[in-house]
Amino acid sequence: MGFLSVVANGLSMGAIYGLIALGLTLIFGIMKIINFAQGALLMLSMMISYWLWAATGLSPYVLIIIVAPIMFVVGYLCERVLIKPVLDAQKDVREPVSVLLLTAALAIVLENLALMVFGADYVMAKTSFSDVTLAFGPVTVSAARFYGLIIALVVAGLFYLFLMYSQTGRNLRATGQDRNAASLMGIDITRTYAIAFGIGTALLSVAAVALIPFYYIHPSVGQVFMTKAFIVVVLGGLGSVPGALLGGIIIGLIESIAAQYMTATLTVILVYAVFLLVLFTKPSGIFGSPYEW
């Protein structure tokens, strides 16, 4: 594979990492909660998308219109039913630790439920374009990855516009910047939190449909992406939207380029090495700042 093709593949995987990290960074930026269930919720999105694809035969990308609302509701209810009571009990704590444990527990429950319902098999949505390769001059890239890249970039762009220019987006940012001042201005914080969690989860559904045509689905698939999403958000700056996307692309590129010169296990070490380097030189991440939203 030519170098440019390697870069293209890295970009596409990186943009999907970025999308997953975007949800994590959104939830952290607004609620100051690290969502350990992000990976498991991605797995759930992939399972639902796969199941809908198998049942309807529609293109996975069309399924976004069904899976995204489903996952929004799942996230919204998770916040309302599980997280809110714990958060209320610790309402004077800026970064509540017990919620962290709760989301970690949610991840374990979801993964084991998936194991029970779907079994431990590896499945993939073998679509008509799953084995197709696109060529742009000297650059060749798998069709599924290329479409994934486009979808990830478009959704990240739309999400950014939503956050910057819609009233709900503005209210989300205000809540992230100063929770008490936001509620003094009439913003319903409880509702805003649930919306933030819902959107953070809905973003995963987009990553899920982008992944299923070329990535195997199994109950612990979320763990792979979870670890990377953590590296990505810390690299880009926890709470930063452009940081999440850029961090994702950096990790994606390192993985795919390094894999040309060394074994896959070594590329993982390289990813962590870069991660450590950023932590040592700029601990707040590339786009990190004391307050971010």
Place this chain on the structure above:
Amino acid sequence: MKMLTVKGIDSGYGDITVLKDITLSIEEGEVISIVGANGAGKTTLLNTISGIIRPKSGEIWLDNQRIDKLPAHKITELGIVQVPEGRRIFPLMTVYENLLIGSSLPRAKSKREENLEYVFDLLPRLAERKDQVGRTMSGGEQQMLAIGRALMAMPRLLMLDEPSMGLSPLLVNTVFDVISKIGEQNITVLLVEQNVKKAMRLSQRSYVLENGYFSMEGSSEELLNNPHIKKAYLGL
């Protein structure tokens, strides 16, 4: 007509009671001030009225509605809007965005353009700095923004928590001018201040808060001439 009535509230944080048996009432259209030293409980009182802190006992009424169990955003919706201590503007948003947040309530949203005009007219500096990011502004400008943002929410009762804190004497005068203009606009004002002299000159009635209870209350004019006030707060 009585607008806000606070009946015997105790309030504080966790096991610590800061306010003891506070009773207070405000008439429609009045400008009143609550003065007191650092740590007397002024901010706690405003945050209790705003619904950020729940009172441990007692009642708070707005007109004929009991509000001490309502969440903060509902209280803002009813027209009690606070300009918090230390301004608390949204630091990464522009002046314009901050003002939009102020008018995100349905009640205020429909009159956004009118209110924007009113705020820019009252605080021309904000119009000049419309696209500047909040945290890059000076303390005085941030205070203007915090007041403007609260006015965008169309308050019936505007509560200001130490608006003169940390400002130069010149800016303090500007801020007090703005507050007295707001008071003439049919908006009821509750001003909390450490600058006793200025606050009492601006208001019709005053309450003196000491260690969590009201030690004195009455017409601001009389209080300004009270020997204890003169000695303890005015340094005369």
